[in-house]
Amino acid sequence: MIKAAIFDLDGLLIDSEPLWREVEVKVFNSLGAPVTYDMLDETHGRREDELILYWYNKFPWNGPTIQEIEQRVYKEVLALVAEKGEPKSGVYEILEFFSTKRVKFAIASSSSMSFIKAVIEKFNIEKYFEVLHSGEFEEFGKPHPAVYLTTLEKLGVNAEDAIAFEDSLNGIKAAKAANISCIAIPKEEDLRDEKFQIADYILSSLADFDESMWEKVNR
Numbered sequence: 001m002i003k004a005a006i007f008d009l010d011g012l013l014i015d016s017e018p019l020w021r022e023v024e025v026k027v028f029n030s031l032g033a034p035v036t037y038d039m040l041d042e043t044h045g046r047r048e049d050e051l052i053l054y055w056y057n058k059f060p061w062n063g064p065t066i067q068e069i070e071q072r073v074y075k076e077v078l079a080l081v082a083e084k085g086e087p088k089s090g091v092y093e094i095l096e097f098f099s100t101k102r103v104k105f106a107i108a109s110s111s112s113m114s115f116i117k118a119v120i121e122k123f124n125i126e127k128y129f130e131v132l133h134s135g136e137f138e139e140f141g142k143p144h145p146a147v148y149l150t151t152l153e154k155l156g157v158n159a160e161d162a163i164a165f166e167d168s169l170n171g172i173k174a175a176k177a178a179n180i181s182c183i184a185i186p187k188e189e190d191l192r193d194e195k196f197q198i199a200d201y202i203l204s205s206l207a208d209f210d211e212s213m214w215e216k217v218n219r
Helices: 017-030 038-044 048-058 066-084 091-100 114-123 146-155 167-177 193-198 212-216
Strands: 004-007 102-109 129-134 161-168 181-184
Touching: 004 146, 004 193, 017 038, 017 066, 038 048, 066 114, 102 146, 114 129, 114 212, 129 146, 146 161, 146 167, 161 167, 167 181, 167 193, 181 212
Parallel strands: 004 102, 004 161, 102 129, 161 181
Antiparallel strands: none
């Protein structure tokens, strides 16, 4: 029986991917690293410090440290979220749906805790979540399962009694590595990508989760 629903954040609850890419491309290019929007697909779903290190290894630059760049990126993205961040389709509906099922809620995200809190406060959904956990507190980010394993521990729920919602391949891998059933909500252009078949179910939107899906995940 499902006792907990665990949600990723970026690209799942908030359409933040364009905001991250806008800032990351600007910052990397200012450092002389010729990273493009399309190239950022390679690091989709990674923790920000790991993402920055990945591109540093490809295009080494002189100057600011990884930590300094990470702080700059977060500051600029948070400003964009406050200005134009919008919830993804179905966010409020799925939270209300699961509330009727009396399950626990958690966020397990690669983003920083400050970013997580900024988003849920902007959308006024903080009341739903019993646990907020950031990959910044783990040694390894997604696709390593650490962020999910800690979230399960904080919830006091076994993996077989939880369901995860993810939009990225790295996130799906992390959930599955933690032995949690995972529902993928990928970008529209990735819906038919065979790599996402490792998820237990694939939906085009959170709004597509309904009573019939609830019965499926509880079999």
